[in-house]
Amino acid sequence: MTDLIERPVSTSDGDNVDHGTETSHHHDHHGPTGIMKWLTSTDHKVIGLSYTVTSLIMMIIGGAFAEIIRAQLVSPTSNLVSFSQYNELFTMHGSVMIYLFVGPFAFAGLANYLIPIQIGAPDMAFPRLNAFSYWLYLTGSITMLSGFLVGGGAANFGWVGYAPLSSAANSPGTGADLWICALLLTGFSAIFSGVNLVATIFYLRAPGMTLFRMPIFTWNMLVTGILILLAFPVLTAGLIMLYCDRHFGTHIYTVQGGGVPLLWQHIFWFWGHPEVYILALPFFGIVTEIFPVFSKKPVFGYRGMVFATLTIAALSLGVWAHHMFTTGAVLLPFFSIMSLLIAVPTGIKMFNWIGTMWGGKVHYSTAMLMSMGFLFTFLIGGITGIFLASPPLDFFTHDTYYVVAHFHSVVMALVMGALAGIYFWAPKMTGHMMHEGIGKIQFWFLFIGTQLFTFPLYLVGLHGMPRRMANYPINPSWQTLNEWGSVGAILIGISMVLFLVNVIYSWKKPVVAGDNPWDGHTLEWFTTSPPPSHNFLSLPPIHSERPTWDYNHPDHLAIEHNHKKQAKKSAKASAASDAS
Template sequence: MTLIQDRPEEHLVHEPVLMEIVPGPRPRGLVKYITSTDHKQIGLNYLVTSFIGFLFAGLLAEGIRTQLIVPNNHFVTESVYNQLFTMHGTIMLFVFLGPFAFAGLGNYLIPLMIGAPDMAFPRFNNLSYWLYLGGFLVMSCGFLTNNGAANFGWFGYAPLTEAIHSPGPGADMWIIGVALTGFSGIFTAVNIITTIFTLRAPGMVMFRMPVFVWNQLVTMFLLLLAFPVLTAAFALLWIDRHLDGHFYDPTHGGQPILWQNLFWFFGHPEVYILALPYFGIVTEVLATMSKKPVFGYKGMIGATLSIGALSMGVWAHHMYTTGAVLLPFFAALSLLIAVPTGIKFFNWIGTMWRGTITLNTAFLFCCGFLVMFLFGGITGIILAQPVLDFQLHNTYFIVAHFHYVMFGGSAFAGLGGIYYWYPKMTGRMMDERLGKLSFLVLLIGFNLCFFPQHDLGLRGMPRRIETYNAGMGWNFLNMISSIGAYIAGIGVLLTVINLFYSYRRGQIAGDNPWDGQTLEWACSSPPPDHNFEALPPIRSERPVWDANHPDQLTKVGH
């Protein structure tokens, strides 16, 4: 049963929220970038840095595809090729996809969405950014060393990572760099959880927070459990490499499978750390652009919670072929996780159903997300079954699967998020025509690039091979895939041009250009220091909508 809560007239009057801040002049320019404790500035630092990471890793990917465009190619040497795919994966996962969403958008938006003046630990927040930037620089500087950067794949399987197989500082810099981004992530997680638990505005109960904030909360809990395990695994690896340890060294009775267990116990929650915040972005964009509340709000949150819980118990589906894992257990949990994800899909479609849809770039990117991610999810269900995984393990089918999930899914949603929140961050709209063109080019390029890779995998092309013979039947598909990669690169560049162009020339946005629903649209664009002069009364999960449309108040049932 749903009721429209009665809202006394006086609650619609804006009331000031008092807070005390330490007075003082606010720095500008470079000093502001380095010293700021403002969550919005730190969020922007993260967003810009991670986007640079995205472009850099994208460039590495174009190198990979150029090497594979024709058989027996010699664009790069085998060693450089190994470095390319290792650093492509590492930077995309540890520098772009994760921090872009949970640290960049999370920092910027969570305090705004829950009506807080800042994050709970502003200086700690700044420290996390520097560790993150340091990690990015340290791991990238591996390219400048004599032996080059790390070259053992982004999940660094032992014993290949042992000192005897991967000598040189490149691998050490990879370990240190990833560990630093890990610490940064842990600090951010502590900060965001504390902020959400203690700094919500009066009336912003947990079950009125935007779904984006809920997803961030669950993500942060996953991160808190996952990253310490990775750090521990790295500590053991460091002992192996430098202090004569033999944790992962089979010649001395060590266990390489132990590394796989530790790494994937981190690695699979990490995949959901890279996905859940993007689910949140999609939820917010679809709801706003459909001018409707989120369909099945509590179901959505329940689905997020169950995805988070189940994702802790599926790590060994990356290790079916080792023969050292309990297949039925991990297969069952991996398949189960499709259920809450499916609930989310129904709710997204339900949110759009009979809505008044604004078909703009942000909405298009999120629709692109729905289709691509669904496709990646279906191949995921195929791979979750051991019988099929034994056939497809380590082929290009896997590569296609996770690029559909991570790029077609998360990165599309992330770009949608940029188009959606850019007006709030800069005060200017992004150019719609350029944005739609970028979406179209990216969609075509992405599918040309990755769809043929499913077939390549089924034809037996292993991942990570540096070149291949002409007679394998892989030539045409690889050619198509590489051309698609270039087109996708152009699509991303169009968005980059749009970012710069709109920063100067974009239309002035105003406070609430999309007729948004959640609290971030209640303050000016860009928001002032400590965010809110006054808050609208919070009586549902979309307070700004209620304040702007008193005749269409959100129905609340509790």
């Protein structure tokens, strides 16, 4: 079934018709219902929600692994799980969280749902490819988790799968093969998502939605899409070579046949470090949408934000080997300089977020609190990362809990960003508000839990405790710090339970949200909640990066960026097109 989609009509400035009531006239879409609707839908909203829900389930599974790990580490000689089970747990915790939760949630879940609506498009550019990439992601997730069901257990060589540990001799068993094949599936899923994001943003924008009027979230997703296209094929190629090494007798990563084990690390981190930004940029985008709305101000330094995002994209390809300083075989000064440089655009973003709130009328909703929690936690994660960019400090802290604490600060900040996005956009997706009271309690559990979890780990790492150990030497200070870390992990667990309670509560006792509950700025708040099939019945005129705000507040129009220069340019262009 294919529909020809025309552009929505315009809503002129003086027209005060409540566009929300028009939905009832819109024809409902024919086609399958029930489970067949889910299996066959190519609607970006259905796919986006499927992605979001699936990835949140993955977060709960990965979180459960984390709680078991923290329970094991409460005592230095605990035998809650065996050593090999512990290896499987930390491998699958990392793999599930990185490959199956954070990335897909951001660049395929929220992005799928929001990008077409934010730029005034009826759907993603390639709807069937989009559906295909969701099914690859789901089957990939099932493949990876089914490792627990086969003999020999799941993959147990860490989420990075370093050669030669991941070779057939050192890690026999189907669990490791399932891990490799799962990453092939989810890797292709990510590549197709990237293609879709870039094509949609380049070709399906509404009239007047120039690149420099796109919401920052859309900008960040464009850059994320480009980075996906640069990074993911490298990983997929590396995994195919790893599979060949394991089964077809090649010697790409083994010394015996003339191969180079270090090659795997190069390939893995050439994907792995841009991947850090593929994970982080969408969440930067989410909070950049939330700060201005709840500060009642436009975003501070729009162009600076875009510039910073592009700079991060440019530099992110040149920093991969800072994960490999201790191999002794990489060019230390180059990677150290590049890693320090990338702190600059990230810092620009930090100041812009603070500048957005500065002097604003800040409303502390749950989404705003989560975003502020993101800001604080990400700052800590970012600054401790700058220390790791310095080789002498990295030699000292590499493979200790300091590194673990550093990236858990970063990813817990991303989890807060994810929850901020859910609290912010759930009214748009479901038409119903989330409960603010439970949300705020959840925030405080999550925020305090996160700091309580990471700070002791920084300290225990500086004391020299290595990561990935099921038992550790009996040492009172290490044990106390690990106990505090586990308390933090329990608080985080409670906050996730509260989140589920909130979802169920808001579902059972729905509060109707309306089209624009937060007085939002961007186009998604102009259409109905949830949006109709193909998103828009009418569009407001787009004169700035805040079209919905301009429409609702004609007295306080957003000021355009370099409007004089652009006006001159487009006058010239229209004169040229008249002449031709």
